[in-house]
Amino acid sequence: MSGYRPERVAEQIHKEVALLMMHGIKDPRVAPVSITGVTVSKDLSIAKVFFTVLDEATERKDAERGLKSVAPYLRRQLGQVIRMRFIPELRFEYDKSIGYGRKIDDLLRQVQDDLKDDDTDDSADS
Structure with a gap:
């Protein structure tokens, strides 16, 4: 207790x-x-x-x-x-957790944008 x-x-x-x-x-x-x-x-x-x-x-x-x-x-x-x-x-x-969370969020957005760019490059090559 x-x-x-x-x-x-x-x-x-x-x-x-x-x-x-x-x-x-x-x-x-x-x-x-x-x-x-x-x-x-x-x-x-x-x-x-x-x-x-x-x-x-x-x-x-x-x-x-x-x-x-x-x-x-x-x-x-x-x-x-x-x-x-x-x-x-x-x-x-x-x-520091707020800034850390913001940094992780930015990294996730960057990865998502990179994946979108890769998908558009692949479809353009076909």
């Missing part, structure tokens, strides 16, 4: 942090940030909050600095909303 609690806490933190990011934070560095997931350690002391931005090249570093500066505020706000004795420390990490 104890293995399920970190998942529930992670879901609650995800929901509340996403709401706070939309409505409670005025820092323009974190405006383009989307929260993609949260994992919480088994002892509930650390919460890794995964995020992504639309334009990784220009916005990622600013977003990381902005998130680091608003982390104490977010933790205080979570303490007021979530009923726990100790609120986990928030650590923000860039979610």
